[in-house]
Amino acid sequence: MDDLLADFLTETHEGLVALDSALVRLERAPDDQPTLSEVFRLVHTIKGTCGFLGLPRLEAVAHAAENVLGRYRDGTLAVTAGGITLILSALDRVKAIVAGIEASGTEPAGDDAALIGALDAAAEGQAVEPPPADIRHALDSPPATEAGAIDVARPDPAPVEAPSAEMATTDLAGGAAPQTIRVSVDVLENLMTLVSELVLxxxxxxxxxxxxxxxxxxxxxxxxxxxxxxxxxxxxxxRMQPIGNAWAKLPRLVRDLAHELGKKIELDMRGAQTELDRQVLELIRDPLTHMVRNSGDHGLEAPADRRAAGKPETGRIVLNAYHEGGHIIIEVGDDGRGLPVDRIRAKALGNGLTTEADLAQMSEREILRFIFAPGFSTAQQVTAVSGRGVGMDVVKTNIEKIGGTVELTSREGRGTTFTIKIPLTLAIASALIVEAGGERFALPQIGVVELVRVGAAQDGAPRIERIKDAPVLRLRDRLLPLVSLAGLLRLPPAAEDAGFVAVMQVGGQVFGIILDRVFDTEEIVVKPVAPILRHITMFSGNTILGDGSVIMILDPNGIARAAGVGLDTAVEEERRAPAAIGMRSNAQTALLLFRAGDGGPKAVPLGLVARLEDIPGDRIEMSGLTPVVQYRGALMPIVPVSAGWVAPDGEARQPVLVFTENDRAMGLAVEEILDVLDEALEIQPGTGRPGFIGSAVIAGRVTEVIDTAYWLARAGDDWFRGGVAARRDAVRPRLLLVEDSAFFRHLVVPALSAGGYEVTAVDGPVAALRLREEGVPFDAIVSDIEMPDMDGIAFAQALRAGGTWSEAPLIALSSRAEPADVARGREAGFTDYVAKYDREALLQSLADCLSAPLAA
Incomplete structure (x- = not known):
């Protein structure tokens, strides 16, 4: 295949992906002239290049489609859903012909007469009939690539993106637009291999x-x-690509699915620019496609059923992606019927997956996880889309094979959300080098929650206990099931009165791995497991250490399965708690104690702190008057607590508390990290010293609690808008805070508590409405606006529709506080609207709302 044809195929693929999305937009807005012009231009380009390269079959199909689009563009023919369907069918034929050219270098044989005849008839203004069965778009995606052991140097398995990749370059003349050059993916793979060897x-x-x-x-x-x-x-x-590349075909898929099922479906894609490794991107493309199909077919109801349930006729599927630490979180949710718990329970019993006695002991969350069992389906009939029992088990298996996890939450009548957690890359990862039974292993840091040193009772460290010969660790008033790595691998065990426990989180399961020693953190190059060891699921690969040793990389998912860890702490908490409550102001809070500046110790809620870093002084630079450090691909401002702070010299280390939210980061420079402990955070108002919200007695000492918002505001105005001065009242009304971001929950609760309120915080409207159903009273409610599953506007409308909270003051807390936003919020039922995070305005609004009746 010559270079000219290869370039044409690459550009045609890009054009076809853009056409799918543009045609779906055009169907929704037939008068959108810019989109219509874009569609016509793309098809015209494909047709023109075909003629130049001598591809008559491809040219004929594109020409017939261009004729219809030309009539649309001239305004002599109205855009219709049937016409769009016909154009999409033509594009599918173009894709099939292009695939044949890629495979053989020449156009494949085929008869396009029926399709071209239908297009010509449409161009003449004849009524458009549904396309013949032989030219309809097939909803099935290409077969998934094998998700076994991964060789980081293997060629790209995806033919669409394997002829080349694009790298941006800047024109040295300074005034021209950025340019691009095409580089073979094989070249990038080889370069990655060389860098991996350089790291070793x-x-x-x-x-x-x-x-x-x-x-x-x-x-x-x-x-x-x-x-x-x-x-x-x-x-x-x-190697990093926007995850939107894996979503490019979904608008078309959802559109075709809605037509086939007779449903109205809206696809909301958020975070499409979130980047991850291309290799991971290819491996999750098919699982995501299957989950979106499931949401449209199983999850969303028909328009009549939605009307009967008091819902809008148009169902909603939400795709959301964002970075969190060293991994990507992808949420696939819908506002449909939810998973049928009773039907799942009956099906699991009928398939012999469990017993009636075991079912009686299971929580709803445990029952829902049966949908991941092989061959499990609740569909009442087999369709072209689903119902064969092949799906979610494959999705879960493929995601776990790349070190990811998948969890779900569902509420009957309200919808289902799947949450996928996957690593950013499979090539180079950060790992803890640990020892068990005299052998060293690499433990990926992505699943490590914390490290706990264990010892004898007289040491004061947590002690390993046993319940019916099963080792457990009593950690912060809850029992943590333990797995002995040496015992699992049949290595010589060490004494249990000394060592470490790595607290791991695998999906909803939290458990500990007993280790003899922990050495250091190291960037490791991931090598595939040898075929002879692939049946041992406790290993995900191997790597070479700096001393030349070859060690195995542990797979926390495989360890959990091999050990039969059955205690899901999240489930246990769900059994005990009446509702999913994020935090209460009068409950115990994990606090980080540190020393900085004058006076005694200082404290900050541990949930706000993303990482603790020791940064060498020579890495701290100045940007104007602001100290900064190059941190994870960006400049992170350093804000010192001490007034007379000076950056340490040379290799001297600077302890830094790192705060992150989405793509923002700030480092708080302190003098010494003292401890982490759990205390009820009962804050007494302070003297108004800037940067502190008050004092509390922690570990028997008077400790100042920092006002995190004050220090974040000093790092830049992009964290939130408004001032940070505090106002405090003597009474303690009960407040409910509804906020999906754990960061902002930890930020707001201490501030409101210091302001004189008793606060309960939940992670979304679903949990809040559960509290309402249980009759929990509140004097006022503070809610975020932009939240998954149900946004703040819908939440306000649900509250004002009736119930025990229908007259309660309701305050919107949002980063969007423009006049139009405020008007929309008040129309939905919000009493007041406060910018996020203007604490003074929030406290003032609460005082005003609680001292006056709700305005009509």
């Missing part, structure tokens, strides 16, 4: 330097380490 060599040199303590090599090795890290990051960026 860097690790080996650092290991030798630590062993021999050679000062002569310390500086150049440190420079080499920095350059290697920068090069690794740069190469990784060439």
């Amino acid at each position: 060599t860097r690790n080996q040199l650092l290991q030798l330097a630590r062993a021999h303590q050679s000062d002569a090599f310390a500086v150049p090795l440190q420079r080499l380490s920095h350059i290697t890290s920068d090069l690794q990051e740069g190469v990784m960026k060439t």
Whole structure:
């Protein structure tokens, strides 16, 4: 295949992806002239290039479609749903012909007469009939690639994106627009392999330097380490692609699915620019497609059923993606009928997956997880879309094979949300090097919640206990099931009165892995498991350490399965609690104690702190008058607590508390990290010192609680709008805070508590409405606006429709506080609207709302 044809195929693929989305937009808005012009231009380009390259079959189909679009563009023919369906069928034929050209280098044989005849008839203004069965678009996606052991140097399995990749370059003349060059994916794969080997060599040199303590090599090795890290990051960026590339075909799929099922479906895609490794992107493309299909087929009701249930006729599927730590969170949700718990229970019993006695002990969440069992389906009839029992088990298996997890929440009549957690990349990962039974292993940090040192009772450290010979750890008033790694791998066990426990989270399960030693954190290059070991699911790969040793990479999912860890702490809490409550102001809160500036210890809720870092002084630079550090691909401002702070010299370390929310980060420079403990955070108003909301007695000492919002505001205005001065009242009314972001829940609850309120916080409207159903009273409600599943506007409308909270003051807390937003919120039933996070305005609004009756 010559270069000209290869370039044409690449550009045609890009044009076809854009056409699918543009035609769906055009169907919704037939008078959208810019979209119509874009569609005509793309089809015209494909047709023109076909003629130049001598591809008559492709040219004929594109020409017939262009004729119809030309009539639409000229206004002599009205855009109709049937016409759009016919154009989409033509594009499907173009895709099939292009696939044949890719496979053989020439056009495949075929008869397009029926399709071209239908297009010509449409161009003449004849009524458009549904396309013949042989030219309809097939909803099925291409078969999934094998998700077994992954070789980071393998060629791209996806033919659509394997002829080339694009790399942005900037014109040195300074005034021209950015340009692009095409680079073979194989070249990028080889470059990634070389960088991986460079990382291994860097690790080996650092290991030798630590062993021999050679000062002569310390500086150049440190420079080499920095350059290697920068090069690794740069190469990784060439592999990173927006997740929207995996979503490009979904608008078309949802549109066709709605037509086939007779439903009205709206697809809301958020976070399409969130980037992840192309290799991971390919592996999740098919699971995502299947889950969206399931939402449209199983989840969403027909228009008549939705009207009967008091819902809008148009069902909604929401795709949301965002970064969290070293992984990507993808949410696939709908506002449909929810999962039928009774039917799932009956099906699980009928399939022999459980017993009646076990079912009686299960929570609703445990029962819902049966949908991930092989061959499980609740569909009452088999359709072209679903019902064969092949689906969610494959989705779960494929996601877990790349180190990810999938969880679900569902409420009958309200909808279902699947949450997928996957690593950013499969090539290079951060891992803890640990030891068990005399052997070293790499434990991926993505699943590690915390490390706990265990010891004898006289040491004061947590102690491993046993319940019916099963080891458990009593950690912060809850029992954590433990797995002995040495015992599981049949290695010589160590004494249980000393060592470490790595607290892991795998989906909804939280458990601990007993380790003998923990060495260090290291960037490891992931190598595939040898075929002879692939049946051992406790390993996800192997790697080479700096000293040349080859060690296995542990798979927390496989360890949990092999150990039969059955205690799901989240489920246990759900059994005990009447509702899913995020936090209460009078409950115990995990606090981080530190020392900074004058006076005694300081405290901050641990839930606000993303990471603790020790940053070398020579990495802290100045941007104007602001100290900054190059941190994870961006500049992070450093805000010192102490007034006379000076950056440490050379290799001296600076303790930093890192706060993150979405793509924002700020480091708070402190002097020393003291402890982490749980205390009831009962804050007494302070003296009004800026940066502190008051004091509390913590661990027997008077401790100042910092006003995190004050320090975040000093890092930049993009965290929130408005001031941060505090106002406090003597009474303690009961408040409900509805906020999906855990970060902002931890930020707002202490501030409102210090302002004199007793606060209960939940993670969304569903949990809030559950509290209403249980009759829990509140004096006022503060709610975010932009939330998944149900937004604040719909929540306000639901409250004002009736019930025990229908007359309660309702305050909107949102980053969008323009006049139009305020008007929309008040129309929905909000009493007041406050910018996020203007604490003074929020406290004032609460005082006003609680001292006056609800306005009519």
